Amino acid sequence: MASYRNGRGTVKVDRAQPTGSSNLRTSSSFKSKNSIVRRSNSSAGFDDSVSGRVRVAVRLRPQNAEEMVADADFADCVELQPEFKRLKLRKNNWDSDTYEFDEVLTESASQKRVYEVVAKPVVESVLDGYNGTVMAYGQTGTGKTFTLGRLGDEDTSARGIMVRAMEDILANISRDSDSVMISYLQLYMETIQDLLNPSNDNIAIVEDPKTGDVSVPAATLVDIRTHQDFMELLRLGEAHRVAANTKLNTESSRSHAILMVHIKRSVTDMESEITSENDHSIHMSRNSKPPVIRKGKLVVVDLAGSERVHKSGSEGHTLEEAKSINLSLSALGKCINALAENSPHVPAMKVENMLKIKEEFDYKSLCRKLETQIDKLIAENERQQKAFEDEIERTAIEAQQRISEAEMNYTEALEREKMKCQMDYMESIKKLEEKWMQNQPKRGTNGFSNGNHSAEGNNDHANEDVTELKTMLQKEISLRKRAEEEIHSLRNSQFCPTEADANADVVKLQNLLDEETRQKQKLEDEVLMLQSRLSQLSFGSGQSRYSQIDDRGNGETTSIANLHEHVGLQKILSLLESEDPNVRLHAVKVVANLAAEDTNQERIVEAGGLSSLLALLRSRSFDETICRIAAGAIANLAMNEANQELIMGQGGISLLAMTAADAEDPQTLRMVAGAIANLCGNDKLQTRLRSEGGIKALLGMVRSRHPDVLSQVARGVANFAKCESRTSSKGNKNNRSMLIEDGALPWIVQNANNDASIIRRHIELALCHLAQHEVNAKDMVSGGALWELVRISRDCSRDDIRALARRTLTSSQIFSSELRRLRVEI
Ligand code: ADP
Ligand code: MG
Secondary structure (H helix, E strand, O other), rough: OEEEOOOOOOOOOOHOOOOOOHHHHOOOOOEEEEEEEOOOOOOOOOOOOOOOEEEEEEEOOOOOOOHHHOOOOOHHEEEEEEHEEEEEEOOOOOOEEEEEEEEEEEOOOOOOOOOOHHHHHHHHHHHOOEEEEEEEEEEOOHHHHHHHOOOOOOOHOOHHHHHHHHHHHHHHHHOOOOOEEEEEEEEEOOOOEEOOOOOOOOOOOEEOOOOOOEEOOHHHHHHOOOHHHHHOOOOOOEEEHHHHHHHHOOHHHHOOEEEEEEEEEEEEEHHHHHHHHHOOOOOOOOOOOOEEEEEEEEEEEEOOOOHHOOOOOHHHHHHEEEEEHHHHHHHHHHHHHHHHHHHOOOOOOOHHHHHHOOOHHHHHHHHHHHHHHHHHHHHHHHHHHHHHHHHHHHHHHHHHHHHHHHHHHHHHHHHHHHHHHHHHHHHHHHHHHHHHHHHHHHHHOOOHHHHHHHHHHHHHHHHHHHHHHHHHHHHHOOOOOOOOHHHHHHHOOOOOOOHHHHHHHHHHHHHHHHHHHHHHHHHHHHHHHHHHHHHHHHHOOOOOOOOOOOOOOOOOOHHHHHHHHOHHHHHHHHHHHOOOOOHHHHHHHHHHHHHHHHHHHHHHEEEEEOHHHHHHHHOOOOHHHHHHHHHHHHHHOOOHHHHHHOOOOOOOHHHHHHHHHHHHHHHHHHHHHHHHHHHHHHHHHHHHHHHHHHEEEEEEEHHHHHHHHHHHHHHHHHHHHHHHHHHHHHHOOOOHHHHHHHHHHHHHHHHHOOHHHHHHHHHHHHHHHHHHHHHHHEEEEEHOHHHHHHHHHHOOOOHOOOOOOOHHHHHHHHHHHHHHHHHOOO
16 A cells, blocks of 8 residues: 655656565565555655655555464564564565665554554645645555445544544535545456446546646536435445446456545635745735635555466466556556656665664664553544443433333332322221221110219218118117116106215216217217218319219218208308328318318308418328318319419419329329319419429329319310310410420320220310311421321311311411312312
8 A cells, every 4th residue: 555645736647666565566475465656745644754755654454354264374484663663574484574664553553643644644735735645555465445445334543544534524624615426337358347336447548748737527526515425425436336247247456446535625814825925935915815725635555466377377367357457556656666766765674784873772662562552542442432422322322211110110119109108098998997886885875884883882882881870870879878867767766866976977877968068079080081082082074173072872961061050151162171090081071071062161261271281282291091082172162264263363373383293193183184074164363373383293193094183184174275276266376285385195196096085085176176276287297196186186076176177277378278288188
């Protein structure tokens, strides 16, 4: 392969003399080589010391598999020395020929490097308006077509000189003002065929008699606008070349292929001025200058492989072909020789020179190694770049697919989860309904059974006591009667003792009588106490008051009212402060019984009973029984609004809270809780009740777990929440519920579905009241109260509570948006 540039004129092929090519052609055993000759004054690529001459490069292709097996000693007979730009052919063990080239390209040279070293300077010259030729020659199979014509469809790094040259040309011209036209021809058996239009064969070569320019005017010229256009034409030309060769019964290697690229470029004023100055031509003013167009022609020639007739054994038509090829090649050789004669180029060097520069060898061999490595890396880089782009595209498509797949799976999973939740919900509703159905008859018959059971048990026990005491009393009465009778009979006795004896007996009997009277009084007190206990025990779970004793056991109805009328309220109250704990106990029982009656409450308070009862709670010697009964009495008094304020005013809350903290008996706690629950229902006292620890005390009592206590706590909570919602609806309250502040919500939520219906009712009401005020909504959502409200709105057996819950849920913005978010319908 050779390349050269021929100024602004046409290539004078006929005046050229062969240079290094003859050496190559003589080496019959050298299968895998071709050489490049070029004539250029370009600074890139070849050594520029000899301008204008044809330059020659040799490229060695790698051995193919067949050669590796058949020609194992190949490496021994060819040695490339790129650092010296030499090729050494070993004739035998002691003799070798050395050839020098402008460039020596080893097996590892990349296509990019070959292009840049050999063809790029020519292409640049052509763009500057010169004619240039790149031609490849060498034996068939040495890689001429590989070097020139590879399209690189599959591997971008394999693109040959033609493709790369066109890329450079198109990148450097203006699509608007410049033009690129190509012809693609085949020279076979001395005739020229048009590869772009096969019907157009036997094209004449015309030589301009004046300028000597050689041209083929009949050849098809195609305007190239894009690189794709060019690739299409190369493919088309290749296909026609194969077809033409088949028709002619030949192979591609037996014809020369010629690609001609005609470039017309319009030159800017500036460029032309600089060039004109450089050329020492007359400087013309900008205005008077005509537009300049530069014409350049690039010719790329893929020559047919040369062969030795006696070696190939060609006969007949093949022999004719071979002659024709060899004729044309030797004519070319002569041309190149003729060109070389006038040039200072030295085709072969003496081997001795090598010794002089031997010391530089290490450096140069390192340089060679590096170059080899660079070539490999360049090729690899081009390949990887392409692979990387492909990979990115593939990954993007794959990612898109995965995203849509994941989206689909997610939607399905979500749908499944939703279905499952709905099923679970339905299932739990069903279970709850079944449970409710089972509980229904039980509630109907038992009502608030827990409280009553224990009260009934205690009642029986107390009744027995009362009967026993009554029997004792009866016995005492009859004893007294007998004693009186005895006195009477003694007085009327006929036996008259001495007066002194009689007096002594009277005194004795009088004492006896007094003793008996005291005993009677004591027993009556005992009876009172027992009756009061009875009434305590009948304190209804739904009502926070002591009820009157209804002693139906023996049919005798004793009213406490009657009793206190007998004894006197003041006296009873004074007994509350008695030193004797027993007396205190009896007295508090009587007061508690009295306080159960609305009619007595005012009188008790007026007479200072409330203060005395509170004083009992305050007393240091903590007696739980007294406290229990006192708390019960206070609870009863606390049903009256006026008394509620008095209780508060006298520090009742802290006393009740203190009792709640110390007490253990559930019944004591129940009384205390009942008292606080009553106070919770007073709008005016809320803040004070809370600040004095009322809510905390109430909540503290749930530790007992006794349903009687819990129901009082729940009642208190409901009362408090009701008052709060009343106050907030009047617009008086902007703060969070004090119940929530004091940490009641978790207990409320936990017990909202308590098995005991009385507790459940109170809590359901409490929740509805809390939910009235939007400021509580957030806490209720986060505390799980929303779900209880939803349940109440669906399942509560009381229509009014159910409706209230529903109304509340729909009117609260926070609740309704949360429910919308959870897709729960009310
Ligand atoms: P020619 O055109 O000189 O007859 P080809 O270009 O057709 O030779 O090359 C002959 C074979 O050698 C082809 O299979 C080609 O792919 C391979 N070949 C030529 N040069 C190289 C190279 N530098 N690297 C790898 N394979 C090559
Ligand atoms: Mg070929």
